[in-house]
Amino acid sequence: MFDYSNDQVITLLRLKIKERIAEMEFQTGRRITLGEVAKATGINRMTLSKMVNQRGYNTQSENLDRLCRYFDCRIEDLVEYVPDEEVASGDEQQKD
Numbered sequence: 429m430f431d432y433s434n435d436q437v438i439t440l441l442r443l444k445i446k447e448r449i450a451e452m453e454f455q456t457g458r459r460i461t462l463g464e465v466a467k468a469t470g471i472n473r474m475t476l477s478k479m480v481n482q483r484g485y486n487t488q489s490e491n492l493d494r495l496c497r498y499f500d501c502r503i504e505d506l507v508e509y510v511p512d513e514e515v516a517s518g519d520e521q522q523k524d
Contacts, residue, residue, distance in 0.1 A: 440484045440510040445476075448499040448506060469494040 449460050462480065466473040471491050478485050495506055 442508040442510050443479050444506055444508055445480045448501060452499060465498060469498045
């Protein structure tokens, strides 16, 4: 069992927005920009950029709902849970 009282707990939900955009580009045969996604979903362009580029970015569930609607996907197609051990080992590898 995991001890959640530790202040060093690292939780990470990885947003797979780039993957969804790539899939939509393949299906439609055209380039999809973040600006286009932002306009269609009503999510601020800067917020969307942070969601795509900042590791572990914390966003509102409303934004996830809008993206799922836009990409016509389920939440598990958009968000991936990364276990704490994988996050910690990834951080160690980046330091090398």
